[in-house]
Amino acid sequence: MNDNMAGPLAKVQRLARQVSKTFRLPVSNPAFQENLNKSRTLINSIQAQDLNFDFNLVRNTRVFNPRSNEMPPVTYVKIHEDCEISIGIFVLKDGARLPLHDHPGMHGLLKVIHGSLRARAFNEVSPALRQQLELQVQLDNSLANLVKPVFLHSDTEVDVNSDVCVLSPTVAGIHEIAARSGPAAFLDVLAPPYDIDGERDCHYFGEVFLKMDNPLAKDVCWLTEISCPSDFWCDSAPYQGPDITCALDDACGSL
Numbered sequence: 001m002n003d004n005m006a007g008p009l010a011k012v013q014r015l016a017r018q019v020s021k022t023f024r025l026p027v028s029n030p031a032f033q034e035n036l037n038k039s040r041t042l043i044n045s046i047q048a049q050d051l052n053f054d055f056n057l058v059r060n061t062r063v064f065n066p067r068s069n070e071m072p073p074v075t076y077v078k079i080h081e082d083c084e085i086s087i088g089i090f091v092l093k094d095g096a097r098l099p100l101h102d103h104p105g106m107h108g109l110l111k112v113i114h115g116s117l118r119a120r121a122f123n124e125v126s127p128a129l130r131q132q133l134e135l136q137v138q139l140d141n142s143l144a145n146l147v148k149p150v151f152l153h154s155d156t157e158v159d160v161n162s163d164v165c166v167l168s169p170t171v172a173g174i175h176e177i178a179a180r181s182g183p184a185a186f187l188d189v190l191a192p193p194y195d196i197d198g199e200r201d202c203h204y205f206g207e208v209f210l211k212m213d214n215p216l217a218k219d220v221c222w223l224t225e226i227s228c229p230s231d232f233w234c235d236s237a238p239y240q241g242p243d244i245t246c247a248l249d250d251a252c253g254s255l
């Protein structure tokens with residue numbers, strides 16, 4: 001595939017460079033939003049062909065059977081990862097899902113490049129609201145450590161024509177993504193990447209029902225941390241599109 005060593009950068013190379021520039025900025029920097037908007041525009045323009053996506057990965061249209069080990073529900077195509085950003089493609093079999101999980105302290109961009117997905121995202125309740133809810137008082141102490149109050153942020157069907165889904169440390173940072181009507185694939189950008197040995201390990205959650213009399217808790221959903229669900233695992237496939245490492249080297253190509 002063309003590395004664009006001397007010419008204009010490919011779309012995904014421009015995206016990588018723009019995302020890297022965006023998330024180096026503190027959110028409080030006035031230039032952050034402008035650069036985030038540029039990242040959104042770039043990722044919205046990306047199609048599977050721009051990544052030289054291997055459509056053989058979505059050829060199997062059988063519905064994933066969680067009781068069978070015969071095929072992995074999810075395939076990950078790693079495009080690039082460094083200490084600032086990770087870029088990859090998640091490919092989901094029909095009926096497969098990325099279970100409810102978080103992105104601690106991370107930003108993310110998610111763009112469907114094939115099929116359609118149902119994405120449900122939650123926001124953590126602010127510490128102030130948590131206090132208002134007087135959780136520590138109303139919940140049994142042992143239970144308080146096991147549950148997390150959240151608000152439903154969005155529950156949407158997204159496809160190749162949809163606007164990019166954006167998550168941040170405070171908005172939509174906990175989500176579940178499922179393929180419901182055939183295999184699907186999405187481009188996933190995280191900044192910074194997960195760090196399983198540090199502060200940004202991935203946690204999985206289940207939903208629990210808790211009845212609280214406090215009216216402030218009316219729209220609150222409750223999650224409890226669980227181990228990785230047995231119906232979720234990944235295999236991997238090689239990336240065959242434009243080289244990203246080259247694009248992040250300022251000496252290479254031009255925007």
Ligand SMILES: [Fe+2]
Pocket residue numbers: 101102103175
């Ligand atoms: Fe995610």
